[in-house]
Amino acid sequence: MAISVFDLFKVGIGPSSSHTVGPMRAAATFAQALIDQQLLSQTRRVEVRLYGSLSATGVGHATDRACVMGLMGEWPDRVDPTSINARIQQLRESGRLLLAGLQDIAFNWQQDLRLLDESLPYHPNAMSLHAYGENGLLSEQTYYSVGGGFIIEAAEAASGIAPTSDVELPYDFSSAVELLALCNKHGLRVSELMMANERAWRSDADIRSGLLHIWSVMRECVEQGLRDEGILPGGLDVPRRAAKLHRSLLEIGKPNVITSTLSAMEWVNLFALAVNEENAAGGRMVTAPTNGAAGIIPAVLHYYMKFNAEASDDDVVNFFLAAAAVGILCKKNASISGAEVGCQGEVGSACAMAAAGLADVLGATPEQLENAAEIGLEHNLGLTCDPVGGLVQVPCIERNAIAAVKAINATQMALRGDGKHFISLDRVIRTMRDTGADMHDKYKETSRGGLAVSWVEC
Ligand code: SF4
Numbered sequence: 123m124a125i126s127v128f129d130l131f132k133v134g135i136g137p138s139s140s141h142t143v144g145p146m147r148a149a150a151t152f153a154q155a156l157i158d159q160q161l162l163s164q165t166r167r168v169e170v171r172l173y174g175s176l177s178a179t180g181v182g183h184a185t186d187r188a189c190v191m192g193l194m195g196e197w198p199d200r201v202d203p204t205s206i207n208a209r210i211q212q213l214r215e216s217g218r219l220l221l222a223g224l225q226d227i228a229f230n231w232q233q234d235l236r237l238l239d240e241s242l243p244y245h246p247n248a249m250s251l252h253a254y255g256e257n258g259l260l261s262e263q264t265y266y267s268v269g270g271g272f273i274i275e276a277a278e279a280a281s282g283i284a285p286t287s288d289v290e291l292p293y294d295f296s297s298a299v300e301l302l303a304l305c306n307k308h309g310l311r312v313s314e315l316m317m318a319n320e321r322a323w324r325s326d327a328d329i330r331s332g333l334l335h336i337w338s339v340m341r342e343c344v345e346q347g348l349r350d351e352g353i354l355p356g357g358l359d360v361p362r363r364a365a366k367l368h369r370s371l372l373e374i375g376k377p378n379v380i381t382s383t384l385s386a387m388e389w390v391n392l393f394a395l396a397v398n399e400e401n402a403a404g405g406r407m408v409t410a411p412t413n414g415a416a417g418i419i420p421a422v423l424h425y426y427m428k429f430n431a432e433a434s435d436d437d438v439v440n441f442f443l444a445a446a447a448v449g450i451l452c453k454k455n456a457s458i459s460g461a462e463v464g465c466q467g468e469v470g471s472a473c474a475m476a477a478a479g480l481a482d483v484l485g486a487t488p489e490q491l492e493n494a495a496e497i498g499l500e501h502n503l504g505l506t507c508d509p510v511g512g513l514v515q516v517p518c519i520e521r522n523a524i525a526a527v528k529a530i531n532a533t534q535m536a537l538r539g540d541g542k543h544f545i546s547l548d549r550v551i552r553t554m555r556d557t558g559a560d561m562h563d564k565y566k567e568t569s570r571g572g573l574a575v576s577w578v579e580c
Pocket of ligand 1: 414415460464465466468469506507508509513514515517518521567
């Protein structure tokens with residue numbers, strides 16, 4: 123499957139790509155299909171069934187709300203996040219839902235939105251949607267939300283064949299070995315190779331403007347995160363920290379990265395906290411490559427842009443392209459879904475991607491870049507997904523800050539070497555896949571193990 127940089131970086135809403143963005147897209151796709159099949163006007167009732175991890179942590183991850191918004195015809199990149207609370211409240215009070223934004227039907231939150239204690243084959247994040255008319259079932263579809271906001275339909279999943287794309291890439295690669303060979307054969311940096319591939323979908327101008335738009339949404343997300351204060355929603359009473367930390371860093375003054383590396387790292391922490399607090403609050407953000415791990419790449423890019431007077435928009439574009447090359451490898455050969463392989467797939471992949479992006483703009487050779495990504499991923503192997511209360515807050519928010527700093531350190535270590543190293547990125551990605559397969563389900567976004575059960579509500 124050909125994967126574009128814009129598949130990995132998508133404008134969406136919090137708090138989860140697999141549990142919020144994917145389900146909203148699935149529900150909106152289903153509503154649109156009712157229009158296309160001319161079934162909308164006959165529809166009297168819809169039912170949503172959530173399975174596996176979508177059921178286990180769906181309420182904490184706002185899966186139920188996302189499904190309802192999708193049924194109303196909203197898409198993650200276009201919905202106004204600030205309007206959702208009021209619209210959900212109105213729906214709950216009235217018991218009416220405007221299907222696809224057009225067809226007024228009754229909707230009973232308890233009966234029509236079912237959280238089932240069972241799993242479907244193929245993937246732990248499964249959901250099915252059913253539309254009924256006066257004489258019974260009109261249409262049904264099962265979707266799998268496979269991480270990063272990607273969804274696939276049941277038939278695709280059952281075929282066992284990855285969804286294909288008609289696009290032929292000039293430099294297609296499925297492993298880091300192939301990527302490095304192509305870079306060396308054609309004398310290309312990783313970002314240059316990725317740019318050539320992206321041209322299979324879009325013009326240079328569209329690639330550039332699209333990636334700069336992604337960057338502007340990331341910056342707005344950080345700025346919003348630095349303004350918002352108070353307690354995060356969901357009931358854990360987790361206080362937001364970014365605004366206070368920002369004030370404190372401003373008082374200290376501009377850090378000097380040469381003499382005070384640690385204070386620069388505090389800014390990295392700040393950027394990650396700001397994004398992940400916004401994500402936890404259901405705000406507008408960029409999936410990178412998932413929502414739970416969405417703070418790492420913006421934090422590292424903010425760090426580069428803030429502390430490098432020479433940084434330019436070209437660097438932003440190259441950073442995203444190089445990061446995407448590693449994201450593609452993780453997605454193709456393992457997973458970026460916490461429900462599939464644990465947090466190593468989310469935070470580990472994002473850490474490796476951020477390290478690769480930073481390495482590219484700092485002038486790394488393809489081998490050094492591969493090394494940076496390998497270090498970033500290797501030291502996240504085995505990381506479990508155990509969100510307390512099913513919310514993307516603890517440990518997720520701090521974990522992003524730690525991984526962002528780790529990504530910078532990985533790049534620094536790789537840049538001190540010549541690219542030769544002990545374990546290849548391909549092997550680490552395979553290890554992530556195998557470790558994920560061995561990992562008990564309770565550590566894969568079910569909130570039934572780890573920190574999720576060590577926390578006791580008072
Ligand atoms: S623990 Fe990791 S994978 Fe799980 S929800 Fe949090 S960030 Fe995502």
